[in-house]
Amino acid sequence: MRLFRNLFGQSKHSPREVGLIISPSLQEFVKSEVLPGLDISPHYFWSSFENLVDKFIGRNNELLEKRNYFQNQINDWHIRNRNSEFNLVEYKKFLTDIGYIHPRSGDFKIETWNVDPEIRKIAGPQLVVPVMNARFALNAANARWGSLYDALYGTNVISDEDGAQREGGYNPVRGDKVIAFAKNFLDETIPLEKGTYDQVIKFEFLDSELSMTLKDGSKVNLKDIDKYVGYKDKGEGAYGLLFKNNNLHFEIQIDRSNPIGQEDLAGIKDILMESAITTIQDCEDSVAAVDAEDKIIVYRNWLGLMKGNLKRSFDKGGKFITRELNPDRKYLLKNGKMILLPGRSLMLVRNVGHLMTNPAVRDRKGNEVPEGILDAYFTVCIAIHDIIGNGIYKNSKTKSIYIVKPKMHGPEEVQFTCDLFSEVEKIFNLAENTIKLGIMDEERRTTVNLKECIEIAKQRVIFINTGFLDRTGDEIHTSMEAGPMVTKADMKNQKWINAYENWNVDIGLETGFKGTAQIGKGMWPMPDEMLDMYNTKTMHPKAGANCAWVPSPTAAIIHAMHYHQISVQDEQDKIKDREKANLDDLLRIPFMNKNELPSQEEITAELENNAQGILGYVVRWVDQGVGCSKVPDINNVGLMEDRATCRISSQHISNWLHHGLCSEVEVVETMKKMARVVDEQNKNDVNYRKMAPSFDGIAFKAACELAIKGKYQPSGYTEPILHEMRLRRK
Numbered sequence: 001m002r003l004f005r006n007l008f009g010q011s012k013h014s015p016r017e018v019g020l021i022i023s024p025s026l027q028e029f030v031k032s033e034v035l036p037g038l039d040i041s042p043h044y045f046w047s048s049f050e051n052l053v054d055k056f057i058g059r060n061n062e063l064l065e066k067r068n069y070f071q072n073q074i075n076d077w078h079i080r081n082r083n084s085e086f087n088l089v090e091y092k093k094f095l096t097d098i099g100y101i102h103p104r105s106g107d108f109k110i111e112t113w114n115v116d117p118e119i120r121k122i123a124g125p126q127l128v129v130p131v132m133n134a135r136f137a138l139n140a141a142n143a144r145w146g147s148l149y150d151a152l153y154g155t156n157v158i159s160d161e162d163g164a165q166r167e168g169g170y171n172p173v174r175g176d177k178v179i180a181f182a183k184n185f186l187d188e189t190i191p192l193e194k195g196t197y198d199q200v201i202k203f204e205f206l207d208s209e210l211s212m213t214l215k216d217g218s219k220v221n222l223k224d225i226d227k228y229v230g231y232k233d234k235g236e237g238a239y240g241l242l243f244k245n246n247n248l249h250f251e252i253q254i255d256r257s258n259p260i261g262q263e264d265l266a267g268i269k270d271i272l273m274e275s276a277i278t279t280i281q282d283c284e285d286s287v288a289a290v291d292a293e294d295k296i297i298v299y300r301n302w303l304g305l306m307k308g309n310l311k312r313s314f315d316k317g318g319k320f321i322t323r324e325l326n327p328d329r330k331y332l333l334k335n336g337k338m339i340l341l342p343g344r345s346l347m348l349v350r351n352v353g354h355l356m357t358n359p360a361v362r363d364r365k366g367n368e369v370p371e372g373i374l375d376a377y378f379t380v381c382i383a384i385h386d387i388i389g390n391g392i393y394k395n396s397k398t399k400s401i402y403i404v405k406p407k408m409h410g411p412e413e414v415q416f417t418c419d420l421f422s423e424v425e426k427i428f429n430l431a432e433n434t435i436k437l438g439i440m441d442e443e444r445r446t447t448v449n450l451k452e453c454i455e456i457a458k459q460r461v462i463f464i465n466t467g468f469l470d471r472t473g474d475e476i477h478t479s480m481e482a483g484p485m486v487t488k489a490d491m492k493n494q495k496w497i498n499a500y501e502n503w504n505v506d507i508g509l510e511t512g513f514k515g516t517a518q519i520g521k522g523m524w525p526m527p528d529e530m531l532d533m534y535n536t537k538t539m540h541p542k543a544g545a546n547c548a549w550v551p552s553p554t555a556a557i558i559h560a561m562h563y564h565q566i567s568v569q570d571e572q573d574k575i576k577d578r579e580k581a582n583l584d585d586l587l588r589i590p591f592m593n594k595n596e597l598p599s600q601e602e603i604t605a606e607l608e609n610n611a612q613g614i615l616g617y618v619v620r621w622v623d624q625g626v627g628c629s630k631v632p633d634i635n636n637v638g639l640m641e642d643r644a645t646c647r648i649s650s651q652h653i654s655n656w657l658h659h660g661l662c663s664e665v666e667v668v669e670t671m672k673k674m675a676r677v678v679d680e681q682n683k684n685d686v687n688y689r690k691m692a693p694s695f696d697g698i699a700f701k702a703a704c705e706l707a708i709k710g711k712y713q714p715s716g717y718t719e720p721i722l723h724e725m726r727l728r729r730k
Contacts, residue, residue, distance in 0.1 A: 018046045019364035023292030026360050034303060034382060037390045048427045049377050053369050056420055060354055060370045063413050067715060073098050078481035092587055100445060102411055102452045109512030110458045114398045118346035119462050119518050122247045123546035123568035124277035125556040130628050131281040132289060134301045134312040138323045141305060141344045143276035143553035151557035152178045155530035182271050189245050189564045190227045193220045200266040203241060208334050230331035242331050245564050249274040275556040278547060279345035283375055284352045284406050285642045286628030288621050290723045292360035299378050305347060306385045308392030325393060347395050348438060351375035353407030356719050380424050380435060404438035404463060410445040411452045418457055438463030441504050442470035444478050448586055451507045465520030466504045473647035476655050477716030483591035484659040487606050488652060491590055499585035505544040506580045514572050523549040525639045527630055530558050541566040544575045551640045603661055609634050610649040612674040615703045617641040619678060622699040622725045623689050632681045646718045654710025664708055671704050698725050
């Protein structure tokens with residue numbers, strides 16, 4: 001990639017020349033696309049960025065060194081105590097003595113203000129989407145509203161049995177099942193005084209209140225008349241009825257001219273669900289951005305979302321479609337006033353963590369700048385377009401910028417992020433704490449010090465969540481020398497994981513998150529298994545989480561029903577009275593009982609499962625630059641894979657390799673065997689490059705290195721190897 005030393009003219013803000021080495025394409029992007037409309041000169045932009053890098057790059061590197069220090073100390077402790085029975089009391093004291101466990105915080109409440117209601121008040125699904133893919137980014141932002149009928153018809157929530165197959169054109173048998181399911185949802189959510197919605201033949205208004213006529217001619221009201229809130233006239237006899245339950249809306253759409261409405265007694269053609277309340281536009285785990293050209297795509301799409309002009313045209317089934325952001329939705333309230341409801345998810349942006357650097361910009365010594373600093377600076381600057389009203393639509397009505405920060409290790413790294421955000425606010429003349437912080441609770445040192453992390457960020461924190469996969473990857477890597485870990489299947493049954501999930505919610509509620517900030521739960525990984533999701537993902541709102549990740553807009557619609565069935569606020573009140581999770585359970589390492597090691601058959605099965613998952617993900621990442629996709633597992637079940645899933649699989653193989661449960665030869669042979677499986681699974685992808693039979697491609701080499709060299713990767717992260725191999729491929 002060509003780089004040049006960029007010389008700027010003099011400026012009253014910074015009289016010296018800028019010493020950064022900047023990619024020409026990134027410089028042009030800033031000048032011609034980012035800055036117009038912001039009253040910021042290119043010189044001020046880059047000189048201020050150089051000052052920011054100078055101020056924070058040293059601290060960034062020191063924090064990474066501290067990670068290494070703690071890891072080395074923990075490795076040495078386990079090696080010294082390898083022949084002894086694990087002593088939790090001594091282990092906990094050791095972690096406290098070296099500073100891994102911080103002094104405990106006292107009582108406090110977060111003080112974050114100026115937060116949009118989507119975060120403060122509304123519990124619902126949350127999407128995470130690679131912002132590098134404009135079409136996906138638009139689909140996610142528009143997933144604030146979606147068709148319940150379509151979501152049910154197209155997924156296995158509705159059984160294919162009894163003639164209700166999905167194949168072919170419209171199947172009226174399946175359609176009847178969808179309508180019956182949806183009307184049962186209405187019966188549960190907005191019940192009538194008497195009767196059920198399959199008996200309704202007419203909706204009408206009496207004294208501004210909604211009334212329903214049943215088949216027997218009787219008129220009934222809602223049991224709770226306050227759940228009906230508004231009306232939308234769509235012309236030619238079509239209209240929408242707006243309801244609100246547990247702070248979530250849905251619209252019953254009436255249209256007797258529609259083919260579905262014609263067949264319905266009440267003329268209902270669909271139920272439009274408020275679904276993905278918030279969306280994380282992701283610059284990190286779900287994207288493969290390794291150089292300036294990639295970062296420009298990331299930032300250009302974020303800019304288009306903030307200005308509201310992002311569009312993407314594509315061919316879908318022979319029909320040319322242009323996707324753009326949805327407008328807001330206008331309703332007439334019962335009191336005669338008009339209301340606008342957001343037509344789009346509230347968008348947060350996930351920056352990268354502290355570890356990686358990017359060649360898009362280098363300092364005066366030629367060192368790549370930390371990508372986390374680059375992301376903070378660019379995503380905030382771009383979001384100013386939203387704050388000052390340069391966009392077609394408003395994202396944040398409170399003029400806040402929401403940044404989710406991943407992979408922070410403990411309070412010092414949270415302090416670094418807060419200081420970085422404060423400096424960026426000063427550079428761009430933003431009010432203090434304009435930039436709000438989401439803390440990803442996915443690293444072990446953050447988990448055990450979560451309350452201390454929150455206290456540092458108490459004036460800007462708006463989000464904490466649990467992420468099982470990254471958290472497990474760090475669990476394995478941190479305790480690599482403790483012994484061989486249990487299988488991935490057994491990992492979910494370990495005491496630490498339940499403590500981790502409860503600890504996160506307990507501390508969030510204890511520190512005042514209710515009514516102010518989000519407590520989140522992790523991703524449903526199987527986008528085709530919506531029935532299983534519908535039957536089981538109630539566990540997240542019941543756990544007190546007011547948002548949980550789903551893999552698609554369709555999944556958001558299905559999951560939204562759970563938040564009508566369950567009041568998260570009520571669940572949070574119950575949870576406050578339960579026994580709190582404790583630190584001792586969090587520190588219980590999930591290693592195997594020395595007397596219950598797996599058989600050779602079990603080892604082979606585990607290796608094959610891990611290897612197939614790594615290969616299926618890595619081959620797309622390295623060869624095609626796809627950072628997140630639905631990847632078939634070893635049983636051909638499609639799983640949403642990103643770097644977190646790759647991290648746990650590579651760390652697990654590396655752990656078993658380190659402790660002699662398998663050899664390097666076995667790992668490589670397993671990789672070759674699974675490469676043939678992955679090749680077969682991808683045989684219909686015209687862009688796919690086969691790994692077998694030569695096994696000499698960059699992608700195959702990357703997968704092997706992730707497993708074999710996993711012990712030596714910083715915190716067990718996959719990024720260094722993936723970025724190196726992707727750059728080679730490019």
